[in-house]
Amino acid sequence: MSRNAKINGLLLLLVAALAVLPLALGLGDHKEEPFAGADAEAETAITEIRPDYEPWFSPLYEPPSGEIESALFALQAALGAGVLAYYFGIRRGRRQGERLATARAEGGTPAPDADKGA
Numbered sequence: 001m002s003r004n005a006k007i008n009g010l011l012l013l014l015v016a017a018l019a020v021l022p023l024a025l026g027l028g029d030h031k032e033e034p035f036a037g038a039d040a041e042a043e044t045a046i047t048e049i050r051p052d053y054e055p056w057f058s059p060l061y062e063p064p065s066g067e068i069e070s071a072l073f074a075l076q077a078a079l080g081a082g083v084l085a086y087y088f089g090i091r092r093g094r095r096q097g098e099r100l101a102t103a104r105a106e107g108g109t110p111a112p113d114a115d116k117g118a
Helices: 003-025 039-050 066-105
Strands: none
Touching: none
């Protein structure tokens, strides 16, 4: 097993542990809504400190339920991941194209998997 495969496996286990441990340890059991976002937590804390506080702005769109809000957040995350993946794919393709052009200009033929280690 290569060094990169070991690191990737370790990172995957770490991410899985970060996702499962809070559920297994029951870290949100004492809350009414254990999976509420940071915005809701901040709003609750501010209301407890200053009950007369009035926000400066109101949301442009208020989803009808928490499930829809979570779905919209997941959609936003997926779109962001897609944009990042597209960008890094374009960068890698350009780098491979430059290597191929350089190898052809020098008169040699590049190996088919020349970008494996990069």
